Amino acid sequence: EAGVTQFPSHSVIEKGQTVTLRCDPISGHDNLYWYRRVMGKEIKFLLHFVKESKQDESGMPNNRFLAERTGGTYSTLKVQPAELEDSGVYFCASSLLQWPSDTQYFGPGTRLTVL
């Protein structure tokens, strides 16, 4: 069974540009989560989808971040315009059921560097 995949693995952009990160969850997983780790800090929750609906987006930093999950399959996270403090590793995770009844499986992450 394929795990959670994320694309790209690395992205380097200039401040003010737009970047779109993609996450493909494990097939059949209705729950999809985005997390972010800024260097040296903890992994922080951004938002949670159940199928195509946003269940919780309380962790989204500001309105420069837009997450979508059309059709309840893959998800995208767009940052527009990017700022220096957006640099970090963005992780996607998926689970079949909601936690703690099921494990969250994480993807390898996308390392975003904003110059």
Next chain:
Amino acid sequence: DQQVKQNSPSLSVQEGRISILNCDYTNSMFDYFLWYKKYPAEGPTFLISISSIKDKNEDGRFTVFLNKSAKHLSLHIVPSQPGDSAVYFCAASDVQGGSEKLVFGKGMKLTVNP
């Protein structure tokens, strides 16, 4: 304000010895805790968990202990192996408004020397 704290950034132990990783939390509403393991360039991988109704959970070489009154948990690895070298994250399950999310600590880098 950090709700899950891993105060030691790193730990180095000899192969075969015990590794003890500590974690503290501040939110008394947390009732489910997890440890994740992360290798470089990979995502976190679930290792072991514990519910607040228990004080110990064991899975092979890994045991997690929970002290609710002290808001403290620890992960014991025995015997430690070089392949255990990784960053370990302590996390708590936070349930709010019908959604559950993980609240992580900063992580601790474990190095097991052959």
